[in-house]
Amino acid sequence: MENSQPQHTNRQYEEELRGLRAGLLKMGGLAERQIAEAIDSLVNRNTGQARETIERDVEVNRMDTEMDERCIRLLALHQPAASDLRFITTGLKITTDLERIGDNAVNICERAIELNQEPQLKPYIDIPRMAEIAQTMVKDSLDAFMRDDTTLAEEVIDRDDEVDQLNYQIYRELLSYMAEDPQTIPRATRILFVSKYLERIADHATNIAEMVVYMVKGRTIRHMEKKKP
Amino acid sequence: MPDKVIVRHLRASFNKVEALHDVSLNFAENRVTAIIGPSGCGKSTLVRCINRMHEVVPGASCTGDVILDGENIYAPAVDPVQVRRRIGMVFQKPTPFPTMSIEDNVAAGLKLNGITLARSDRDRLVEQSLKRAALWEEVKDRLGRPGASLSGGQQQRLCVARALAVEPEVLLMDEPCSALDPISTARIEELLLELKATYTIIIVTHNMQQAARCSDYTAFMYAGDLIEFGETRQIFTNPTRRETEDYITGRFG
Numbered sequence: 001m002e003n004s005q006p007q008h009t010n011r012q013y014e015e016e017l018r019g020l021r022a023g024l025l026k027m028g029g030l031a032e033r034q035i036a037e038a039i040d041s042l043v044n045r046n047t048g049q050a051r052e053t054i055e056r057d058v059e060v061n062r063m064d065t066e067m068d069e070r071c072i073r074l075l076a077l078h079q080p081a082a083s084d085l086r087f088i089t090t091g092l093k094i095t096t097d098l099e100r101i102g103d104n105a106v107n108i109c110e111r112a113i114e115l116n117q118e119p120q121l122k123p124y125i126d127i128p129r130m131a132e133i134a135q136t137m138v139k140d141s142l143d144a145f146m147r148d149d150t151t152l153a154e155e156v157i158d159r160d161d162e163v164d165q166l167n168y169q170i171y172r173e174l175l176s177y178m179a180e181d182p183q184t185i186p187r188a189t190r191i192l193f194v195s196k197y198l199e200r201i202a203d204h205a206t207n208i209a210e211m212v213v214y215m216v217k218g219r220t221i222r223h224m225e226k227k228k229p
Numbered sequence: 230m231p232d233k234v235i236v237r238h239l240r241a242s243f244n245k246v247e248a249l250h251d252v253s254l255n256f257a258e259n260r261v262t263a264i265i266g267p268s269g270c271g272k273s274t275l276v277r278c279i280n281r282m283h284e285v286v287p288g289a290s291c292t293g294d295v296i297l298d299g300e301n302i303y304a305p306a307v308d309p310v311q312v313r314r315r316i317g318m319v320f321q322k323p324t325p326f327p328t329m330s331i332e333d334n335v336a337a338g339l340k341l342n343g344i345t346l347a348r349s350d351r352d353r354l355v356e357q358s359l360k361r362a363a364l365w366e367e368v369k370d371r372l373g374r375p376g377a378s379l380s381g382g383q384q385q386r387l388c389v390a391r392a393l394a395v396e397p398e399v400l401l402m403d404e405p406c407s408a409l410d411p412i413s414t415a416r417i418e419e420l421l422l423e424l425k426a427t428y429t430i431i432i433v434t435h436n437m438q439q440a441a442r443c444s445d446y447t448a449f450m451y452a453g454d455l456i457e458f459g460e461t462r463q464i465f466t467n468p469t470r471r472e473t474e475d476y477i478t479g480r481f482g
Contacts, residue, residue: 006480013479079438081465081477218467 005083013078020070020091021146024098027063028142031098032135034060034105035201039131042112042194043124050109050116060102067095083215090215094145097204101138104197104204111190111197121177121187130166130198133159137205144212153216156209163202170195233258233429234279234316234399239293241274241283248274249291250453256399256446261421261430263444263461265437267476270450272433276401279431280316281309297399314342317397321404323384325376325391332372334387335359338395354394361427362390363420382413389420400424402432406439418443437477441465449473 008014034053041050071092074080080088115121137156144153174188210222232255241249249271256262264272277283278291281302295302302312325334335355339346346354355372359365364386368379376387385405392400402421406414421430421443434440440447440461447464449457449472457470468474 006475008479010479081437081441082468082474084478085466 010078013074016070016074016078017084017087020067020074020088023063023067023070024091024094025142025146027060027067027095027098028138028145030056030060030063031101031105032138032142034102035108035131035135035138038105038108038112039128041109042115043128045112045116045120047113047116050112053109054106057102057106060099064095064099064102067091071095086215086218090145090211093211094208097207101201101204104201107197108194111194115187115190118187121184121191126166126170126173127191127194127198130163130170130195133163133166134198134202134205137163137202138208141205141208141212144209145215148212148216150213150216153209153212157206157221160202160206163199167195167199230257230260232256233298234431235294235296236275236279237294237296239275239278239291239295241271241278241291242289243286244288248453249278251293252450252453252455254448254455254458256429256431258429259425259427260445261425261432261443262446262448263440264431264433264448264450265435265440265476266450266456268435269452271453272450273403275450276318276403276431276433279399280318280401281312282318284309310342314338314395315397316399316401317392317395318401318403319385319388319392319405322408323381323388325379325384325387327377328375330373331368331376331379331387334376335390335394338391342395344395355390358390358394359387361393361424362386363416363423364390380413382409382416385409385413385417386420389417389424393424397428399429399431402430404433404435407435414439437465449476451476 008017034056037049037053037056040046041053071088074088078084137159140152141156143149144156171192174192177184178188207222213219213221234256236255237253239249239252240247252271252275264275266272274283279295283289283291291303293303297312297315301307302316326337329337332352332355335358336351339351339354356365356369359368364383367383368374368387371378376384379387385408389400389405406417409417418439421432424430425445432440432444444461447459447461448455449464449468449470451472457464457468457473459469464473465477468477474480
C-alpha cells in the first residue's frame with residue numbers, strides 16, 4: 001500500500017498513518033519476542049527469564065493503549081475512507097490480538113515457573129515445535145499486514161491446522177502419562193495448559209491474517225467454513 | 230426502486246470545449262444520489278443538463294438523452310419550463326428574493342409557472358411547502374417579513390420550500406450546504422432523508438462526509454468523465470476504481 005499508492009495531500013495525516021504502521025510493527029516484534037522468551041524459560045528451566053518476561057508485558061499493554069489511541073484519533077480527526085479506513089480498523093483489531101498474544105506469553109511463563117520447581121516430566125519436543133510454528137505465524141501475519149500480502153496471509157490461516165494437530169497430539173501423549181501414573185497429573189496438566197496457550201497464540205495470528213485479507217480486498221473471510229482440498 | 234432519471238451518452242460543451250464526455254448513469258426513484266469529484270470535474274454541468282439549465286448559458290450546448298419517467302426531456306416537443314417544474318433545483322448560495330416576503334418567496338415559483346391559486350389554496354401550499362422544508366415552526370408567525378430577514382440556514386430551507394411549492398418530482402441540489410454552518414448543514418441533511426420518501430434527490434457536494442452520511446448512491450466524476458458509480462456504502466469502504474480510492478482518501482495530486 002505504502003509503495004504503490006501516492007501520498008496523501010494532508011501530510012500530517014500521512015505521518016500519522018505511518019506512525020500507526022510503525023507502532024504496530026514494533027508491538028508485533030515485542031509480542032514475538034515475548035513468545036520466544038516464554039518458551040525459552042520453559043525449555044531451559046530459567047525462572048529468572050520467565051519473571052523478566054512477565055514484567056515486560058507492561059510494555060505490550062502500554063503499546064496496546066497507545067495504538068488504540070492513535071487509531072481513535074485518526075478516525076475522529078480525519079474521517080478516513082476506503083483503504084485508509086480498512087487499514088485503521090484492521091490496526092484497531094490487530095492491536096487487541098497482539099495484546100492477547102502477550103497475555104498468553106505471560107501465562108506460559110507462569111506455568112514455566114511452576115514446572116521449574118519440580119523435576120522435568122519429559123524432554124520438551126513437541127512444545128518447542130509448536131511454539132516455533134505459532135511464532136512464525138505471528139511474524140508472517142504481521143509481514144502480510146505490512147506488505148498487503150494476501151497470499152502470505154492465507155498461508156498463515158492454513159498453518160493453523162498444523163498447530164491444532166500438534167495440540168491434540170500433545171494432549172494424547174500427556175493423557176497416557178497421567179493414566180499410567182497419577183503423580184504426573186499436576187505437571188502434565190500444566191504442560192497441557194502451555195500447549196493450549198500456544199494454540200491460542202496461533203488463533204490470534206490467524207485472526208490477524210484474516211483481517212489482512214479484509215484490509216486488502218475489502219472482503220470478510222472470518223467465521224467461514226474453511227475450504228477442504 | 231425503478232429509475233426515475235436515466236442519462237444516456239450525455240456530452241456537454243461550453244463554446245465547443247467539451248466539459249462532459251459521454252456520461253451515462255441512472256438515478257433511482259426515492260433515493261438520494263450524491264455526485265462527488267474535484268472542482269471542474271463536470272458535476273454541476275451534469276445536474277444542470279438534467280433540468281435543461283445548462284442550455285441557458287451563452288455558448289453552452291449538449292447532446293445525448295436525459296429520460297424522465299420514460300420520456301426524453303430533450304425531445305423537440307418538450308417545453309423546458311415544464312421540465313424545470315418537474316425537476317426543481319436548489320443552488321449553492323441561498324437565493325431568496327430579498328425584499329419579497331417569506332410567503333411570497335415560497336409562492337414565487339407558481340407565478341413563474343403561470344399558476345394562479347385561490348388565496349386559501351395558496352396559503353395551504355405555502356404552509357405545506359414550509360413544513361416539508363422543516364422551516365414552518367420557525368417562520369409561521371412572521372410570514373410577511375422579508376426573505377432576507379432569515380439566517381443563512383433558514384434562507385436555504387426557504388429555497389427548498391420554494392422549489393417544493395411547484396410540486397416537483399426530482400430535486401437537484403448543487404452544493405446546498407457549502408455556505409452553511411454545521412448545524413444548518415445537519416438540518417438540511419436530515420431534511421434530505423425525509424424528502425426522499427416523496428422525491429428523487431440528486432445532490433452535488435464537495436463534502437465527502439456529507440455524501441457518505443446522506444446518500445444511497447454515489448457517483449464519482451473526474452475531468453468530465455463518470456469514473457465510478459455504486460452504493461455509497463461500497464464507494465466509501467471499498468471502491469473499485471483507483472481514481473475513486475485516491476480521491477476519497479485524499480491522495481489526489
